[in-house]
Amino acid sequence: MEALDLKPISSRTRRSDVADEIRRLIIFGVLKGGQRITEVALAAQLGVSRQPLREAIRELAETGFLISEPYKSLTVRDFTKRDLTELYSLRAALEQLAFKELWPKRTDDDIRDLRCRLDQLNDSVAQGDSAAGIERELHLHTWCFDVADHRMLADAWSRVRPHLHYYYALHQRAHGRSGPLRHAHDEYVAIACGDDLDAMLSSVAVHMQDGIQNVLPLFGDEE
């Protein structure tokens, strides 16, 4: 009964496939930060024409995965320590807004849904399946945006989420299969099921601080 967040089949089009694929290549480190991309080469490798590729590029440039300098270059975004701290502070603000919005709207079904997502996450972690663990941690954190019933906020999250995915994957590549820590989200979920909104808001802040501490060491000196 888990609600996987997939794109509807109806919206499957070449440009979206291409965008997803490029995003995947970046997240999993095949395309590396700072690397230059030439359209024609990429189009040939992906086996598509330039038109849908260029549209996909617009999409990825809009969300910050590619840096497009007209007539000059197209490069893969090189994420820095600063980008990471920015991501987490923005993410905290968005997630806190989500909890404020959803707090009076939560139903028992929503609570069950959240616990289900947590169980799935803990299962993946227990099995050492870190790829699934990443997906499910993201899915867990998507819960508040699903329930908040706030489309513009959900859109903002949908642009932030792939960036988080990138850092999770980075962390995984650096530390082997250690994705999220075992039961690291138990308290987060417990408070989310409770009645104390202020406690939840500070739990979000604390959770973000923990997250950033895990990933920060992966960056050395840069800016």
Added chain:
Amino acid sequence: MEALDLKPISSRTRRSDVADEIRRLIIFGVLKGGQRITEVALAAQLGVSRQPLREAIRELAETGFLISEPYKSLTVRDFTKRDLTELYSLRAALEQLAFKELWPKRTDDDIRDLRCRLDQLNDSVAQGDSAAGIERELHLHTWCFDVADHRMLADAWSRVRPHLHYYYALHQRAHGRSGPLRHAHDEYVAIACGDDLDAMLSSVAVHMQDGIQNVLPLFGDEE
């Protein structure tokens, strides 16, 4: 010495011109909400080929001004009362985060810059130039994002800002030349120049509430 927020000349390209123009047509009501758009017709009217138009469309769909249903239709976003309240709650969260970030970073130059933006706004209002008033109100509210020195937050604002522009223009069309109220931002700026962050955060919240009350009546029954 005012720092106008223009796109650098280097990035001027046909697709960005087209995107700006379509956004403008939507904001000023030439293209109306719900209206269907056909690519070929629009390309002909704008005098460009379909490739840069499609890229511009991706950009506008990504930021919510156009609704693209692959293989089906491309329509102008029909904003509702709900969209407006969502915009204002998200905007408040972003602006509050900006002030938290900038608070320890403010320099005297920044303060002067802010006062300058306020003066320009009040000038426009006094002269009854509502188009300039809208621009300058947006420019005033962009100050906190300029100073916060938080690129991801600034990006989020840059997607929110055109929506706000839309509602301002809607308000102007409905109420004649009455844009922002005279000296409505004086207190906002005064507190922003002061030392009380909490006061600023609640000032942002109050300012948002005032803003939403001005625009809400323009929407009737919808959803």
Added chain:
DNA sequence: TGCGATTTGTCCGTATGTATT
């Protein structure tokens, strides 16, 4: 300074896929 090489940006004609009638 200029010139060629490379790449991005743009245009056009055409073909295919999808939804609607």
Added chain:
DNA sequence: TAATACATACGGACAAATCGC
């Protein structure tokens, strides 16, 4: 089911801008 309309995608061409020599 066929026909229509339109979005999507392809391929080839050229124009425009940048960079290195």
